[in-house]
Amino acid sequence: xxxxxxxxxxxxxxxxxxxxxxxxxxxxxxxxxxxxxxxxxxxxxxxxxxxxxxxxxxxxxxxxxxxxxxxxxxxxxxxxxxxxxxxxxxxxxxxxxxxxxxxxxxxxxxxxxxxxxxxxxxxxxxxxxxxxxxxxxxxxxxxxxxxxxxxx
Numbered sequence: 001x002x003x004x005x006x007x008x009x010x011x012x013x014x015x016x017x018x019x020x021x022x023x024x025x026x027x028x029x030x031x032x033x034x035x036x037x038x039x040x041x042x043x044x045x046x047x048x049x050x051x052x053x054x055x056x057x058x059x060x061x062x063x064x065x066x067x068x069x070x071x072x073x074x075x076x077x078x079x080x081x082x083x084x085x086x087x088x089x090x091x092x093x094x095x096x097x098x099x100x101x102x103x104x105x106x107x108x109x110x111x112x113x114x115x116x117x118x119x120x121x122x123x124x125x126x127x128x129x130x131x132x133x134x135x136x137x138x139x140x141x142x143x144x145x146x147x148x149x150x151x152x
Contacts, residue, residue, distance in 0.1 A: 035149035049073040075098035
């Protein structure tokens, strides 16, 4: 009787863990909020270093909003990017004649694909085990960069 009870309990624990893990993986709101760049932890791969930056992620009724503000080393202006897309309907936002942006979830990774003048940039947003947000950026003819952010 005891072996049977232990097997049932072990099976229940495994099932509970699987349900909890898959619920966490689907909790896309974990990235919501304002994040501040940590330049010292980031890898710019020889490209222009971002001096300061913030990323704000939010969702409202299935619409994912990603706002990015960056100041680059030597730059006298702030670069501001704002992407909005309807994740549920997988819409693409067109800004100007040659710029379009699409935001979507790929399991627990938020991906922003931006096409400008035929060049595609892919940003992947993930939550690290230590609570930092990691952003991988892949651009044509550039080495990939990794940006690390902490919650503000």
